[in-house]
Amino acid sequence: MDENDPWLTNELAGSLQRAGNKVSVVCLDWSGSLSRKKSTFYITSSGTEVFIEKPVAVFSRFPLLSKLFKWGGSSCVASLLVSKLEKKNSYDLVICFSPLVTMSLPAILLAGLMKKKSLLIQWDFFPYHQRQIGMMPSGLIFNVARKVEGFLISRFKYIGCMSPANISYLRSHYPIRQEQTVFTLPIWGAASQLPKSDRSLVREKYGLPNDQPIIVFGGQLVQGRGIEDILETARLAKIQSCPATFLIIGSGLLECLVDDYISQENSNVVRLAHVPRQEYLEIIATCDLSLVCTVRDVDVPSYPSKTIDYLRVGLPIVASVEKTTDYGEHLAALGVGVYTEAGKPEELLRVIDELLKDPARMAAMKTQGPICFRENFEVDSVVSNALKVISAN
Incomplete structure (x- = not known):
């Protein structure tokens, strides 16, 4: 458009x-x-x-x-x-x-x-x-x-x-x-030129914390995107005092679920409405991890398009996907992410926590992301x- x-x-x-x-x-x-x-x-x-x-x-x-x-x-x-x-x-x-x-x-x-x-x-x-x-x-x-x-x-x-x-x-x-x-x-x-942005200034501009890792999910907030699992993972993270903020960028029919969660004094989730592509890239480039989520109990194998921008800016990917897809195995083989089965928020939080505690592994994925993008996508x-x-x- x-x-x-x-x-x-x-x-x-x-x-x-x-x-x-x-x-x-x-x-x-x-x-x-x-x-x-x-x-x-x-x-x-x-x-x-x-x-x-x-x-x-x-x-x-x-x-x-x-x-x-x-x-x-x-x-x-x-x-x-x-x-x-x-x-x-x-x-x-x-x-x-x-x-x-x-x-x-x-x-x-x-x-x-x-x-x-x-x-x-x-x-x-x-x-x-x-x-x-x-x-x-x-x-x-x-x-x-x-x-x-x-x-x-x-x-x-x-x-x-x-x-x-x-x-x-x-x-x-x-x-x-x-x-x-x-x-x-x-x-x-x-393979366009990525925006150069100051991490602290961008986070301040959008009301994001500077002293915590940020895990971002970008996309439509509709059925099939695992929004419920993301919010449950955030709830468990708050209970377990996991020092991370979940940033959700997007709009859609299920945005009310996200806004309701935030309104209940849950400060570990922030939602930004849809933003233009270059602005979106500028924001996610200041994050630490990215999320790809689908839903349980489906047999249609997905390969979410949000992967592309995550790789371009060098964001390690944490995927929560259906059992029937080969997406997770592909991420792991390319050295750019980890995965778990959709519908298991406890397991998703465990994988996130393990990765956040392994900065060397995250750094390797961050370096490999743009290389993987150029060679495959x-x-x-x-x-x-x-x-x-x-x-x-």
């Missing part, structure tokens, strides 16, 4: 453009920030065309139906725009992100009917994850969503998954055809490898 506050999708488009391609982005503004305009258009500094459409608003007594109608109607709007752009540009490659139901008609049009070379970046295993974290009921609605998503996935020639565990999950839960190419496509980040390298896969098949 804002070139000055980029995310992974901005970095992907910019990398493709820098590699000599003409890139058009069709974006649906699910946040609803375009309240005065139906659509807008701009060209980024790298030359990428960005078309932003306002989603269709449909209201129902049943929230899930409202969301499904909103997705379907917005997909129709996006498909009309895509049709016009295709006549003008005759695209060679279409890239979509999961869940595909939110862009179903453009996906069918370009990847299915027009048989364009197509790449699906499979991050969200819809609707399995949504059902497991309570965002979707079982039964008819789930089964219809599963069939629709599976059909849309089958339209794509190339599918990039974040890790080998993700590939295994994809093959076991969706109808993957033999002629489809499935490969590992890591999450990525741009730098966007131009990731994009180059993906295009090689597409060109070779």
Whole structure:
């Protein structure tokens, strides 16, 4: 939505453009920030065309139906725009992100009917994850969503998954055809200049203690992010007089849980609302440890994108993740973090405490983080490898 506050999708488009391609982005503004305009258009500094459409608003007594109608109607709007752009540009490659139901008609049009070379970046295993974290009921609605998503996935020639565990999950839960190419496509980040900041001044600016280690969690405060486990870990840390502050940066439906905890005279948790990317990097660079948390009792293997910024600034990572993911093992193998099983706050606090008491190990992880980022997750390298896969098949 804002070139000055980029995310992974901005970095992907910019990398493709820098590699000599003409890139058009069709974006649906699910946040609803375009309240005065139906659509807008701009060209980024790298030359990428960005078309932003306002989603269709449909209201129902049943929230899930409202969301499904909103997705379907917005997909129709996006498909009309895509049709016009295709006549003008005759695209060679279409890239979509999961869940595909939110862009179903453009996906069918370009990847299915027009048989364009197509790449699906499979991050969200819809609707399995949504059902497991309570965002979707079982039964008819789930089964219809599963069939629709599976059909849309089958339209794509190339599918990039974040890790080998993700590939295994994809093959076991969706109808993957033999002629489809499935490969590992890591999450990525741009190797931009990091902000240079004074640790004491930044902490003072945001009301953070200078005399305690700070453990940061950055991201959306919604279901599936382990917010309850983080707060329980903070509560246990207070009981055990663990001298650490938990900094939570973000907003979302569950921010009320964080604010309620803080309001009960719990000073070991501080929450900052969403801040622009460069400001976010400046803040987390002054922290000591970072948190990656998911939830218990899910089988969808995750690879959280917040990892990228943690590595860029050299923050050791403490992960509390589901048993089915290979994320934790990957962190440990790369020498940039430690992990435990989601849903066990006592164990999470123990791991945090052990790491805080081992400054030599933390220093080694801090040094290794930026190296790991450059070698495994730098966007131009990731994009180059993906295009090689597409060109070779």
